[in-house]
Amino acid sequence: MSRLHSPLLDRPLGESLSAARDAGHTHWQGSLDLGRSEEAVKLAPDHWQWRGLALPYPGKLKDRTLYWWDGDDFAPVSRYAGKLIKLVPTDWQVPTFEIDGIKMLPTSKASPLEDARHKVALVQPAGKRVLDCCGGLGYFAACCLDAGVTKIQSFEKNEDVLWLRRLNPWSPDPDESGGRLQLTHADVAQAITQLADASFDAILHDPPRFGIAGELYSLAFYQQLARVLRKGGRLFHYTGSPNKLTSGRDVPREVAKRLETAGFRAELALDGVLAVRR
Numbered sequence: 001m002s003r004l005h006s007p008l009l010d011r012p013l014g015e016s017l018s019a020a021r022d023a024g025h026t027h028w029q030g031s032l033d034l035g036r037s038e039e040a041v042k043l044a045p046d047h048w049q050w051r052g053l054a055l056p057y058p059g060k061l062k063d064r065t066l067y068w069w070d071g072d073d074f075a076p077v078s079r080y081a082g083k084l085i086k087l088v089p090t091d092w093q094v095p096t097f098e099i100d101g102i103k104m105l106p107t108s109k110a111s112p113l114e115d116a117r118h119k120v121a122l123v124q125p126a127g128k129r130v131l132d133c134c135g136g137l138g139y140f141a142a143c144c145l146d147a148g149v150t151k152i153q154s155f156e157k158n159e160d161v162l163w164l165r166r167l168n169p170w171s172p173d174p175d176e177s178g179g180r181l182q183l184t185h186a187d188v189a190q191a192i193t194q195l196a197d198a199s200f201d202a203i204l205h206d207p208p209r210f211g212i213a214g215e216l217y218s219l220a221f222y223q224q225l226a227r228v229l230r231k232g233g234r235l236f237h238y239t240g241s242p243n244k245l246t247s248g249r250d251v252p253r254e255v256a257k258r259l260e261t262a263g264f265r266a267e268l269a270l271d272g273v274l275a276v277r278r
Contacts, residue, residue: 003173004166006068007032007050008077010089014058014067017041017048021057033169034066035093064088066095068167077167079160087164094170097137097161104136104208106271113170117143120204122274123234125149128201131228133188133216136161138171140204141181145172152181153200155188189215198230206238210251217255222262229277235264238272 009017013030020028021043029040032050042049047056050069058074061067066087067074078086087095088103092111097104105112116139123130125144132140132154144152156162162185165171174181184191203225207216215221225235237259239252256266256273264275 002166002175004068005051006070006167007055008034008167008169009058009061009067009074010065011061011063014061014074017043018057021045021048031093034089034095036169077164079163081160085158085160085164087168094139095137095168097164105139112137113139113142116140117146119236119238119270119272120144120147122236122269123202123204125152125202129153129199131195131200131203131225133192133203133205133225134207135165135183136206137168138165138183140206141183142170142172144204145177145180149180151179154181154183155186155191156183157185157187159185189213189221192221192224192228195228197227200229201233203229203233203235205235209240217251217258219258219262222259222264226263226277231277233277235259235275235277236269236272237275241271 009032016030017028026043027040028043028048029038031038047054049055055069058067066077066089068077076086078084083100085097085099087097089095090107090111092107094111094113096107096112106115120140120143126148127150130144130149130152132152135141135154135156138154141152141154172181174183205225207213210217229235237255239255241252252268252273256268259266259273259275263278265278266273266275
């Protein structure tokens with residue numbers, strides 16, 4: 001998975017570039033990689049320079065949208081193939097993503113990366129082999145790498161989500177992980193059957209909602225998780241907190257009971273379930 005190198009703009013940033021030009025400034029300094037770093041760019045009346053490229057000033061940009069240079073224009077970091085998948089800026093610099101307007105990661109109380117760090121800490125990844133069932137933007141993997149994981153094997157089914165990762169500076173790059181991160185474009189519900197027994201020390205499972213990917217909440221899948229996890233190994237399963245009054249279901253407790261049947265000891269933790277292989 002090679003990175004796509006481009007400045008990333010949102011509406012305030014695009015307006016800042018244009019305002020600096022209009023004020024007669026010859027340079028602008030700020031972050032063009034969502035807060036990962038700062039750099040200075042040269043400003044001219046009809047273009048600005050980024051790493052040797054002469055780029056036009058962006059036109060009117062929309063709120064809650066990130067833009068990248070696609071070689072011809074500044075285009076939204078989004079794709080549509082039956083569903084609209086887009087990278088979305090947050091107040092924390094670290095972006096989330098949406099599918100048809102539904103936010104995939106919590107962002108109300110902390111950045112999605114900080115939220116992932118609290119969940120990853122539950123499985124204590126240092127020195128372990130970790131299975132990351134649904135890779136998404138890779139924040140679980142990034143936190144595992146920071147924590148000293150020995151190896152993390154990550155699966156992501158959606159090709160468009162993998163494309164978002166190539167543009168997101170906060171997504172970990174397998175090529176820069178020293179071989180510790182293996183990212184595979186595959187459906188973990190199928191791929192897990194090819195993994196060896198007891199081949200992982202911990203598992204992180206952050207599936208889409210039950211209504212979208214019910215197979216990833218099934219007893220059969222949980223039995224596969226139990227098979228590939230060593231005895232005593234930890235699993236964190238994100239469930240979110242769906243409203244029981246509107247859904248009529250208590251998904252976290254349903255998940256905990258099903259994990260117990262599959263061979264785990266399970267308890268509610270954070271916004272999901274923490275389980276230990278019996």
